[in-house]
Amino acid sequence: MTRGVLLEFRKMHRLRTLPLLIVLVVAVAALSSASLFSRGAHATLNDSSARPWAALLLSYTMIAAMTSPILTAVLASRQTDIEHSGAGWTLSATAGHSPSRLCWAKLAALALLLLPATGVQSLLVLGAGTLAGITVRVDPAPWALYTALLYLVNVAFCALYIWLAARVENQLISVGVGMLGAFLAVFALLIPSELSRLIPWGYYAVISHAGQNGGEVTYVSPPYGWILGFFVLVGSAFTLATRHLDRAER
Template identity: 80%
Template structure:
């Protein structure tokens, strides 16, 4: 399995996956922190009552919800489409690895890539906050928890799109689902949390650690039990779905 994960990284060099991911990381960080540099916002950066770090985390959550579903679909689609165009499924089978095992290797490789990328994205947002002049002490707990959950939810949707891209050769379907998911993820930020839990992409809102309260923004506690249940369900579904791929004719 390890050698196939390494092979997936070699494919990423040809697909320019890392430069694409870095561009998207920089874009999300820039858009999340853009409001910090407006004249109206600068006056509140040193006001502890205004909770500038929580407001920045909420902005980050909104931008991540808008872009992460598309990012997951594009990364998974590009990583999987190469097998359709280059007879990769047959070559992997000749080497003793089934289509399901190859999909699981792709997920492992993308997860290893997403982990530092999302960490870097969060650090860039925090760096922008400090550069803008936020002097209120930072509470790292909500930021660390949100970053970890964002990575896990991104990995879960990478699993979904890897399976979808492997099952259907037309990659516009996978990317189209990702674009629809981005709309649902942003919409979920505007509806009650109980309703968001019923929408798969709603978990980009469920993992939020900042929200509106009493006319302002403050840190909130995410429903970790629901999030864990969602991740376990997606993991089990991915394992079952990729095993069924082994029975499909190619």
């Protein structure tokens, strides 16, 4: 598996994966913290009752929900499309690497890239908050938990898009599903959590650690059981679906 992951990193060369990731991470951080630099925001930055960090986390959650499905779809699609255009499925199969192994290697490679990217993204948002002048002490737990869950949801969707990109040669489908997912993820922030849990992309909203309660922004505790169930479901579905790819005759 390690060899497979290293091969995926070799294949990433000139795919502009890293620049794409950097641009989007910076863009998400900038968009999430843009409201901090507005004139009206200054008054709340030092007011602990206004919970400026929770408000920033909520803003971050919304921007991440809007952009992450597209980012993961683009990364997965680019990494998988090369196997179609370069006859890589057959090349790998004749070297004894099945399509499922290839998909898992792609997922592992992208997951390794997304790990620092998601961490840095959250740190940039926190940094922007500090730079904007929030003096209230930050509660690290919701931020850390949200960042971890955002990373895992990104990896879960990466798995979905890799499978889709492997299954359907036309990459517009995979990226199109990602865009539709972005819409659904934002929409899920506006509907009750009970409904969001039933929409796959709704988990970008379900993992939110900040919410509005009677007009006030507060930290909230997401339904961890549902989130865990979602990860188990995605993991099982990816395992089964990629095994099915092994049986498909190309």
